[in-house]
Amino acid sequence: MSKGRLTMNESGLDTSTILKWLVNDGYTVVACNIDVGQEEDWEDVEKKALAVGAERMIIRNKQKEFVEEIVFRSIQCNAIYEDRYLLGTSLARPIIARELVNVAKEFNCDYLSHGCTALAPGIKIIAPWRIPEFIAKFQGRADLLEYAKVNNIPVSSTPKAPWSMDANLVHCSYEAGILEDPNREPPKNLWTMTVDPVDAPDKPYHFSIDFQKGIPVKVTTEDGKEATDSVELFKLLNKIGHDNGVGRVDIVENRFIGLKSRGCYDSPGITLARLAHVDLEGLTLDSKVRELRDTFVTTAWTRQLYNGMYFSPEREFAENSVIFAQEGVNGTVKMMAYKGNAYTVGRSSETSNLYSEEDASMDSLDTFSPLDTTGFIAIQAIRLRKYGEAKIAQGKTL
Amino acid sequence: MSKGRLTMNESGLDTSTILKWLVNDGYTVVACNIDVGQEEDWEDVEKKALAVGAERMIIRNKQKEFVEEIVFRSIQCNAIYEDRYLLGTSLARPIIARELVNVAKEFNCDYLSHGCTALAPGIKIIAPWRIPEFIAKFQGRADLLEYAKVNNIPVSSTPKAPWSMDANLVHCSYEAGILEDPNREPPKNLWTMTVDPVDAPDKPYHFSIDFQKGIPVKVTTEDGKEATDSVELFKLLNKIGHDNGVGRVDIVENRFIGLKSRGCYDSPGITLARLAHVDLEGLTLDSKVRELRDTFVTTAWTRQLYNGMYFSPEREFAENSVIFAQEGVNGTVKMMAYKGNAYTVGRSSETSNLYSEEDASMDSLDTFSPLDTTGFIAIQAIRLRKYGEAKIAQGKTL
Amino acid sequence: MSKGRLTMNESGLDTSTILKWLVNDGYTVVACNIDVGQEEDWEDVEKKALAVGAERMIIRNKQKEFVEEIVFRSIQCNAIYEDRYLLGTSLARPIIARELVNVAKEFNCDYLSHGCTALAPGIKIIAPWRIPEFIAKFQGRADLLEYAKVNNIPVSSTPKAPWSMDANLVHCSYEAGILEDPNREPPKNLWTMTVDPVDAPDKPYHFSIDFQKGIPVKVTTEDGKEATDSVELFKLLNKIGHDNGVGRVDIVENRFIGLKSRGCYDSPGITLARLAHVDLEGLTLDSKVRELRDTFVTTAWTRQLYNGMYFSPEREFAENSVIFAQEGVNGTVKMMAYKGNAYTVGRSSETSNLYSEEDASMDSLDTFSPLDTTGFIAIQAIRLRKYGEAKIAQGKTL
C-alpha cells in the first residue's frame, strides 16, 4: 500500500536517487520539472523519471511568469548582490517552488519533497535529509552514486564537467570542482551562454531597449530584429550578450549562512537590460527617490531573493516600493555591445524626462541666480565652519 | 594702496578674468595652481598669470597627497556615485582647497577667493559672485569673454572643444556644449585618457595588483613592469586602462542641488583598482561587515565627497569605518584588460583568507551537518508559514 | 494702480508688518489664515488685517485635513525626530502652504508671499526678504517693531511672553528668548497644553485606542467618553494628555541647516497615539517589515517633513511604503495615563494578530524542535568560529 502521494522536483542524478528511495520507501511519486529556460531534452527527462518509478512526469513551461514576475522586477530595482552577481538561480527558485505546490494540489498529493516550507498549508513537506534512515544511508556523494548504480538509475552519458552547473533563462552558474580554487582561472570551455570576448565580432553591435515603468517592452537591433514579447525580447538580449561576450562574472561571494563560495556566472541578457535601466533612471528618476531606493529598497529586495525569502511579507513590502518608483521610468536607451562590454550611447524619454538642457547649462538666470548658489553654500558652511573652529581650538589640523 | 593680499586658484580663462577684475579692484593677488595630475604647461601658466597682474604664481605638486589621502580611500570603500561615476573631480577638490589655504597663510594673505568656507579661520573668503558690482558686470559667459578681450587676457590658441573639460590624475570629465543632448553619442575624439576600445590591442593584457589593508601597494604587468610608489603605480594603472580602453563612463547624473546633468568621464586607473579591490573583498572581508559597509559607509562617504563635504565631521566619521573594515583586505588580484573591459582571473591572500575550499565544498560533515541546515531553514520558515496561513485565511494567493 | 493681487498668510506682528509694507508698496493683499487648531480670536484677526490694509481676510478651517492627511500619517510611521520631537510645526506647514495656493487661485492673485515655491505654477512667489528695499529697511527685529509703531499696526495688548510660541492641534512649541540658555529649566507657566505632572490627578486614568490600518479610529475612556471622528478623537487624546501632564519635550535639536536650537514642545495627544501605535505594531506587524520600515521609511518620512520637503517625490515614495505596511495594524490598545507618563496595559487584535501564545510558549514540539534551534545556531556559528580562529591565530583576544 502506498504511504501516500508525493510531488517532487526531478532534475538530475541526485533527485533521481531520492525519487528511487522514496518509491522504494512506499510513496507514489508525481515527478515534476519546471521549465524556466534551461536546455533539456524534455522527452528524455520524462522517460528517465518513469523508468526510475515515478507515477508520471509533469513538465511545466513557466518562462513567461519567470520573466515577467521576477526577472523584470530585478531589472526594475537594478538588483545586484555584492556588486557583481545578478541572482540568476535565486530568481528562478520562487517560480519553481510555487509551481510544485500547484502540481501537488492538482494531483492530490499529500506530500511535497522540497526545501520550501512556507507555501503549502495542508501539504506535508518531506525533506529526505531529515529522515534518519535516509541520513544513515547517504553520508556523502559516493553513497548517492553507489545507490544509483545498484538501482539502475540512468546516469547521463555525457562525460560530466569538473564543476556543477545550474541554468535557466537568466544565467548559467558554474561552481564547485576545479573552481573551488579561487585563484584558478575558469577554463575557456566552461562558459555556455557567452562566447569568449576574444572570439566576439570585431565590430560593435548596436541595439536599443524601450522601457515602460522600468520594464523592457521592446528590443530593436541594428540588423532589423525587433522583439516585444517578454520572453522573446529577453531571449534576444541573451543572444546579443552571447554573441558579444557580455555578462561573465567570476567572484567569491558570501552565502546566506556566512560561508564564502566561488561562483562563475554567465548572464548575458540581464546584464544588458540592467545596464540600460540604470542609465534610463539617470534621465527619468528623481534624485532623492533614487537615493532612497538604491540605499534601502534595492539592497533589501536583492537580499530577500538571494536568501530565499521571496514568499515573505518583507519582499512584498520592498517590491511595493520598487514598483512605485518606476512610474516615470519610460524611454529608450541606445546601446552598443562589443567584445565583452556594453555601452550606453544615448537615452531619451518623451514623457518623463526630468533632465533639461536649459537648466543643465545654467546659462539662463531665470531659474536661479548665482546668489542662490552662494546662499546655499553659505548655509551649508555654517556648521562646517563651526566644526573647523572647534578642531583648531583643540590644536588639531583639518 | 592695495585692498589687501589675496590668494586664488588660477587655472583658465574664467579665473584669469576674475584675477584681472580683482587686480583692477585693488587686490594684490597671489595666484596659485595645484598640480593634481592634470596636463599643463606650467611655465606658460605662470607667464600668463603674471601677465594678467598676479604678484606671483605658485605651483604645488600635490599628486602624492591626492593619491594617498583621497584616491586610495575611495578605492578602500569602492566609492561610486549613482552606480557609475567614480568621483574624479570631487576627489581632487579637497586637496586643492587645503593647499590654497596653506598658500594663503604662507604668503600672508588676508583673503581667499574660493568656494570653500570651512577651512580658514582668520582668512576672509571672497566669492566674486557675491559682490554686487561683479554680478552686475558679468551676467553670463559672453561678458567674461568680452572682459578678457578688452583687458588683453591671453586666450588659449588651441581651438576650444565644444564641451568643457576637467582633468586630474584620476579622470578627465567632459560636460556641457554638445554633450547637453543626452541622446547624442560623444564624438570619437572627445576621450583623452583612453583609446577607443575598437582601437585597443587585439590581445588581452595581464597584470596583477597587490593590496595591503585595502590599499594598492604593487602593480605588476605581463611585460615586466612593476610599480610600488603610490603615484607611479596609479599612473601605471592609468596607462593599462588607457591602452585597453577601460574606464569610459557616459551618464545623466543628479547634481547635489537636484538638477540633472550629463557627464562623460574617462577614468582608466581607478576603474581597474576599484574592480580588483571589490574582488579581493570577496575573499577577505566578512559578509556582515561588508553588508554594513556597503549599505551605509560606502554610500555616505561617496555622497560626502560628491557634495563637497570633505572637511566635515561626518566624513571623518565615515572614513574611520572605511579604514577599520580594511584591516584584513590583503592579497593579490590577477587581472586582464581587453578592449574596453577588465576581468578578474584569480585572487589570493596569504594572511587573511576567509575562504576555505573545504567548507565551500561542504563535503566534510565535520563543520556542520545537513540537519543543521534543515534546522536553519525550519526556523526561518516559522514566521513565513505563519504569514502564508494568514494570507490564505484572508482569501489571498501567495 | 495696484502692482497686482497677492495672497499672504497673516498671523501676527511680523506678518502684519509685511502686509503693511506690501500694501504701501502697491499690492492688493488677500490676507489669509489657516485654522489648524491654534487658539485664535478669529474675529479679532480679521479686524486687524483689514485695519492694516488687507482687501479681505480669509479664514479656513483645515483641521480635518491636517489630522487625516498628515497627523495620522506621522502616527502610522511612528515619526519622531532625533529620538524626541514629534514634528508638530512641520506637520501643519504643508496644509497651510497648500491652502494658501488654493486661496490665491480662488481670488485671482498673481502673487503669493510665502517661503514655499514648489506648489504654484503660474503664481509668482514674493519673498520680501529677497527684495533689496525690504532688506535695507528691516535689518533686525527692532526695525519691525519701529515700522509697526509708525504705521499704527495693532500690537497685541497681552504682555508678550519672553519666548516665541507656535501652536496647532498637535502641539505648542516654545523657543527663543530665555529658552536660548539650554541649561535653564523652562518656567512652570510656559506650558499651555499640559498641566504640570506634579499637579495632575493622583489616580491613573484608563482609556483605549482602536486602530484600523494603523489609524486611530476610536478613543474610549474610563469615564464613558467615546470619540470616533478624526478631529474629535484627537482632541480627546489631547485632553487626556493635557490633564495628566503627558507629552512635554525639552531638547536641543539640529535644524535643517545644521544649526543647533533649543526647543520645548507640548504634544499631549500625539504622544499617546504614537505610544499606542508602536505597541500595537508589536502584535500585528511582521518583524522584518518593521525592521525595514523603522530603519528606512520612518527616518526618511520624518526628515522630509522636518526639512519642509512635503511636496516632493521622495515624500510620496516614503509615504507609499508607510501605508503599505499598515494593512494589518488593526486592534485595540488599552492604556493608562498618570502624572506625566502613559503606559500600555494590554493590546489585542481580532483580525491581524501575528502573536501566538502556543508558539511563544515553545511547549509544543509540533512547530519546531530543539534540534531546529540547534541547527540554526550551528549555522550562524560557522562564520563566527572561523573569524574567532583567525583572530586567535593573529594573537588577538576576543
Next chain:
Amino acid sequence: MSKGRLTMNESGLDTSTILKWLVNDGYTVVACNIDVGQEEDWEDVEKKALAVGAERMIIRNKQKEFVEEIVFRSIQCNAIYEDRYLLGTSLARPIIARELVNVAKEFNCDYLSHGCTALAPGIKIIAPWRIPEFIAKFQGRADLLEYAKVNNIPVSSTPKAPWSMDANLVHCSYEAGILEDPNREPPKNLWTMTVDPVDAPDKPYHFSIDFQKGIPVKVTTEDGKEATDSVELFKLLNKIGHDNGVGRVDIVENRFIGLKSRGCYDSPGITLARLAHVDLEGLTLDSKVRELRDTFVTTAWTRQLYNGMYFSPEREFAENSVIFAQEGVNGTVKMMAYKGNAYTVGRSSETSNLYSEEDASMDSLDTFSPLDTTGFIAIQAIRLRKYGEAKIAQGKTL
C-alpha cells in the same frame, strides 16, 4: 572513568537537571555562575551544585566588566530594540559566555556545555539538546521536573511565580506563564526593580549625570549622594529609578527567529542614563554624524547584541563607530525623576558645546544673511518645482 572535564553555567532548576544528567553520564563537572548583578544567595548556590554532583562551584563577579565593556557601550549608542526594549539580558550574555570559557581553560576542561560556539577553539561544545538520549528523555518541562524529583535535585522552597524571570544589574525580565496573554496587565507584585509609580514619592527628585566621551562618570543627587565608580554610579541610578518607578517596559517583541513574544522589563538605571545621554548629544554631537550613527550604527549594534552576535566582526565594526562618534560627548545633564517618568531640565558642556545662543537667535547678521537662507531654499526648490510641473502636466494634483 570520567568522560572528561566539563564546564557549565549552573543557575537554577533547568541547569541543575542538566548538571545531574551530565554527571550521571560520566562527566566531571566544573559548575560555574557569573555574577552580573543578579541577587543570589551565593553560598546556597554553591551548596546545591555540590549536592547535585559538581566537582566544584566557581562564582565570578563580573559586574565591573559588564558595566564598563557592555552597558556603557549601549548607553553610548542609545541602544534600543524595537523602540522600547533596552536589551538587559542580551547585554549580560557575552560577559557570561566569555567567563565560562575562561573557567573552562583554567580548570582544564575539555568540554563546555553552552549555546555559544564561537569562542573556544580547542574546547568542545556540548549541547545536551543535541544528544539523542537527552532529547529522548526530556520531551518537555514536565520531564525535567520529574527527573529533578527522582534525583533529589533541590527545588527552591519559595513558591514559584507564574512567570519566568532573569535578572542582572541592568534589568529584570518577566516572561511566559500568565504573561503570555498580551492583553493581560502584569500583576502589581511582578515588578522587582521599580516601585509602582503610584507609590513613588510625591515630590520630584533631582540629580545630574556627568558624561565623558558618552560614558557616565559621575552621578550627583539632590540629597548629597555622589558616585564616580562605574558600578557604584550605575547602582545609584538603579536606586533613583527604582524609588521613582522609572523604567518599566511591557511589550510584544520580535525574537531573532521571527516569533513574537511578550516581555516585561524593569530597567531603572539604564533608562535614566540613556535619556540623559540622548539629551547631551543634542548639545554636543554634530547633526550629520548623529543622523548616520542613529540610522546605521545604533540599529546595527542593537541587533547584534539582541541576536547574540557579540563575538562577531560586525559588532567590532559597529562598536568602532560608536566610540569614534563619542569623542565630544562631554558635559552634564540635570534631571528630575517623578512618579514613573524622568525629565531633562538642563544640559551644559564646557568643552564640546556645538550650540551657540548667538547663532540660534539668528539676530546677528554676521553669520549668515537672510539672502543666504533664501538662496538655500531657492536651490532646494528647483527640483521640487520641476516635479510639481510634471505632475500638473499629467493632470494630477499635488
